[in-house]
Amino acid sequence: MPEGGSGTFSQNQWTKARAGLILVAMEPPALAWDRVVKRYGAVAAVDGVSLAVASGSFVALVGTSGSGKSTLLKMANRLIDPDEGRVLLDGRDVTGEPAPTLRRRIGYVFQHIGLFPHLDVARNIAIGPRVAGRPTPDIHRLLDLVELPRELAGRMPAELSGGQRQRVGIARALAQDTKLLLMDEAFGALDPVTRDALGRRLRALHDELALTTILVTHDMAEALLLATRVVVMRAGRIVADETPAALMAGGGGDAAQALVAVPRAQAEQLAAMAHR
Numbered sequence: 001m002p003e004g005g006s007g008t009f010s011q012n013q014w015t016k017a018r019a020g021l022i023l024v025a026m027e028p029p030a031l032a033w034d035r036v037v038k039r040y041g042a043v044a045a046v047d048g049v050s051l052a053v054a055s056g057s058f059v060a061l062v063g064t065s066g067s068g069k070s071t072l073l074k075m076a077n078r079l080i081d082p083d084e085g086r087v088l089l090d091g092r093d094v095t096g097e098p099a100p101t102l103r104r105r106i107g108y109v110f111q112h113i114g115l116f117p118h119l120d121v122a123r124n125i126a127i128g129p130r131v132a133g134r135p136t137p138d139i140h141r142l143l144d145l146v147e148l149p150r151e152l153a154g155r156m157p158a159e160l161s162g163g164q165r166q167r168v169g170i171a172r173a174l175a176q177d178t179k180l181l182l183m184d185e186a187f188g189a190l191d192p193v194t195r196d197a198l199g200r201r202l203r204a205l206h207d208e209l210a211l212t213t214i215l216v217t218h219d220m221a222e223a224l225l226l227a228t229r230v231v232v233m234r235a236g237r238i239v240a241d242e243t244p245a246a247l248m249a250g251g252g253g254d255a256a257q258a259l260v261a262v263p264r265a266q267a268e269q270l271a272a273m274a275h276r
Ligand SMILES: Nc1ncnc2c1ncn2[C@@H]1O[C@H](COP(=O)(O)OP(=O)(O)OP(=O)(O)O)[C@@H](O)[C@H]1O
Pocket: 040, 043, 044, 045, 046, 063, 064, 065, 066, 067, 068, 069, 070, 071, 072, 218
């Protein structure tokens, strides 16, 4: 019975109902951290972070070493559980389903990709669907997406370069049929040319497949060039959350500008050399 007992809605209830309808109509963020804390002894690796990532966005997570980026990311697929707060995938608490089921809905690529050494490329790519009892994915299509020659399907991981291995890792993540891709320093061990090419390919894939991508990187230039939003962490907290254009225009505060200063100074030095 509505408030007041008269059988009609009070003003207060209409307001609440309307707010509820608006919330239902709005798509929840693809991924959200809600007041999340993770401590290791006296260290708060993540210290009360709230962050909502809209579906379709490409977020770069940057910050100096030890600022909490990996810990934050790993709480999304429950490689780490928070001490406080919640993580929501498509609006639902990630603890609401078994971790293996959750992980099948999230593509996760990290630095040392950990391909199974005794399985060839095709089997590595297909491992997720196989374990889940789902049909074998189209390996050729996935190799095409990450721009690897189809004849690599039969190669063993030891017969690949580092860059090729990372591409297989991305193909394996995409084989999960996920819309959410988490990349934790996935290009960290690559030479600059390969890293640049793979970054561009990732951005193109993000657009082609309408993914939501979160890229942890140490490289501010990479963040500025690939992302639509750059989130800066320091000592477990978010200290800036800006578009690349806003950062380039001097926004985001001191910690963000200290990171932007590095590629900017390099670009200026290179430009000066060209005019010598
Ligand atoms: N398993 C652990 N046990 C103890 N301390 C940890 C553990 N994992 C992370 N930490 C600490 O938590 C803090 C955040 O670490 P995290 O790996 O999230 O940072 P990061 O920003 O990803 O660093 P990097 O860029 O070097 O990978 C650091 O102080 C780190 O030493």
